[in-house]
Amino acid sequence: MYAAPARGRLLAAALLTATAFALPASAAFADYPEREVKIIVPFPAGGTADIAARVVAAELGKSWNKPVVVDNKAGAGGNVGSAEAARATPDGYTFLMGTVSTHAINQSVYAKLPYDPVKDFVPVTLVIPVPNILELNPKFADKHGIRTVADLIKYLEANPDSVNMASTGNGTSTHLSGELFQSMTGTRMTHVPYKGSSPALTDVMAGSADLIFDNLPSSMGFLKAGKLRPLAVTTANRSPALPDVPTMAEAGVKGYEASSWFGLLAPAGTPPEIVEKVQRDVAAALQQEPVRAQLQAQGATPSGNTPAQFKQFMAQETVKWADVVKKSGAKVD
Numbered sequence: 001m002y003a004a005p006a007r008g009r010l011l012a013a014a015l016l017t018a019t020a021f022a023l024p025a026s027a028a029f030a031d032y033p034e035r036e037v038k039i040i041v042p043f044p045a046g047g048t049a050d051i052a053a054r055v056v057a058a059e060l061g062k063s064w065n066k067p068v069v070v071d072n073k074a075g076a077g078g079n080v081g082s083a084e085a086a087r088a089t090p091d092g093y094t095f096l097m098g099t100v101s102t103h104a105i106n107q108s109v110y111a112k113l114p115y116d117p118v119k120d121f122v123p124v125t126l127v128i129p130v131p132n133i134l135e136l137n138p139k140f141a142d143k144h145g146i147r148t149v150a151d152l153i154k155y156l157e158a159n160p161d162s163v164n165m166a167s168t169g170n171g172t173s174t175h176l177s178g179e180l181f182q183s184m185t186g187t188r189m190t191h192v193p194y195k196g197s198s199p200a201l202t203d204v205m206a207g208s209a210d211l212i213f214d215n216l217p218s219s220m221g222f223l224k225a226g227k228l229r230p231l232a233v234t235t236a237n238r239s240p241a242l243p244d245v246p247t248m249a250e251a252g253v254k255g256y257e258a259s260s261w262f263g264l265l266a267p268a269g270t271p272p273e274i275v276e277k278v279q280r281d282v283a284a285a286l287q288q289e290p291v292r293a294q295l296q297a298q299g300a301t302p303s304g305n306t307p308a309q310f311k312q313f314m315a316q317e318t319v320k321w322a323d324v325v326k327k328s329g330a331k332v333d
Contacts, residue, residue, distance in 0.1 A: 029273045032092060036067045039264070040088075041097045042081025044074045044196030047168060048215035048300075052127045052262040053097040055295065059285035060278075074195055077171040077332065078102040079114055086120035090269035095124065095278070098265045101172040104317035108325040109171040109332045117318075122272075123310040124264040125279045127286070128300040131259055132177045132234040133219060133245070136211040137204050141229045149231050149251035152211075156187035165189040166200040166209035170332040173260040174200075176321065177213035177234050179328035184253055204228065215260050216241065216299030234258045241299035258324065261317070263303075263310055279307055 039057055043049045050072060057068040073081030078101045085096035096102075103117045115121075136146060146152050156163060167175035170193045182188060192209050194200035197218040203209045205227045216239060222228045223242070232251040233239050235258075248256040264282060266275055283304030285291055295302050305313070325331075 029092075029271060029277070032274055032277065033064055033066050035093065036069060037064075037093050037095070039068065039070050039095045039097055040081050040085045041070055041072045042074065042078035042085075042099070042102055043072070043168065044198055045072050046218065047197035048128075048130060048217045048260065049097050049099050049262050051217050051298065052300070055291060056097075056127060056264065056282055056285065059288070059291060060281055063281055063285065077106055077110070077169040079106060079110070082117075083114035085265070086115040086267060088267045090122075090267040090271075092266070092270055092274035092278070094267060096121065096265045096267075097127070097262055099173075099262050100260045100317060100321070101169070103263075103265070103314050105173065105176060105321045105325070106171050107318070108322045109176075109330055111331075117314075120268050121265040122268055122270050122275055123307045123314065124266055124275055125282050125307065126261060126263040126303040126305050126310045126313060127282065128217075128295060128302060129259060129261040130300045131216045131239050132174060132213045133216050133223075133239075133242070133299075134177075134181070134211065134213050134231045134234070134248070135204070135219060135223065135228040136231065137207050137209070138226065138229045139207060140210045146229075146231075149246075149248065149253060152231060153185050153187060153252075156185070156189065160188040161190050163189045163211065164192050164209040166192050166194055166204050166212040168197045168200050168214070169193050169195060171330070173258065173321075174213045174215065176324055176328065176330060177258045179330045180256065180258055180324050181213070181248070181253065183328045184256055201228075213258075217295075220298045239299050241297060261313075263314075275307055279304070 039053045041049050041053045053070045057070050061068040073084050082102045088094035107117055144155050165178045200212055204212050223230055230245045232246050232248045234248055238247055286302035286304040292302050
């Protein structure tokens with residue numbers, strides 16, 4: 001006599017299950033995020049990747065009313081943090097602030113990577129492209145009468161291997177920008193890799209290293225304070241933040257062009273609905289005038305493009321930097 005009610009309960013449960021599966025995918029993620037979100041930065045605090053991540057984290061935290069934290073996991077030219085992000089649960093609560101190094105250069109300079117830049121990640125959005133800038137310790141520049149790129153080349157030709165060129169790490173764009181400069185000018189410097197921008201800049205300003213091709217945002221404050229001497233930006237056009245500083249091509253190294261970029265990626269398998277939401281929210285944040293003004297003042301250009309556009313951009317950058325690596329002969333064991 002109780003069979004019919006039992007069948008009724010089973011039928012009701014089945015209907016509820018079917019209804020749940022029939023809900024639009026967006027409804028299933030309507031409450032995202034429900035807890036803290038983490039952005040892994042594969043470089044130390046103080047560099048441009050860190051700056052970009054903290055701007056994004058602050059704005060997303062406001063709009064989501066949930067904490068968005070930055071976790072610096074530096075090491076091996078960005079490989080340590082990138083590998084950790086690749087292994088993270090793809091649930092939308094861990095992202096990577098990827099860079100030109102981690103997702104366009106490292107596969108060409110390292111014999112083996114602990115992650116696959118393409119298969120292990122889903123592109124979310126390009127946050128900022130930035131120029132690199134060739135800058136010198138002012139005392140070193142004054143001592144040797146170096147005021148222009150031509151002056152530097154002349155000094156390097158007369159003193160091969162005597163200049164210490166700092167970088168933010170082996171295989172980074174700051175390293176490769178210097179290698180490209182040497183290969184195109186026929187000069188030789190001694191490469192001194194550091195674990196990030198802050199220690200590299202500290203040593204250049206202290207005189208332990210002589211020059212660096214750094215990302216402009218992480219150097220801007222020191223440039224304005226006169227603690228670094230700018231010679232040229234590495235992009236095809238001058239930076240609006242430093243309009244009086246010539247491009248490398250204008251300074252006499254014709255055909256020279258190199259730049260850096262920083263973008264948000266998620267572990268492969270992250271639900272597309274979450275990826276799309278994060279992209280929209282980051283793009284909206286980057287269009288806010290205070291955010292745009294803050295980034296542009298540091299020499300960065302806010303982006304916020306779509307996942308598909310970012311994917312295509314990274315593919316193009318990988319090809320471009322592979323050619324730079326080939327020309328320079330740079331390799332990291």
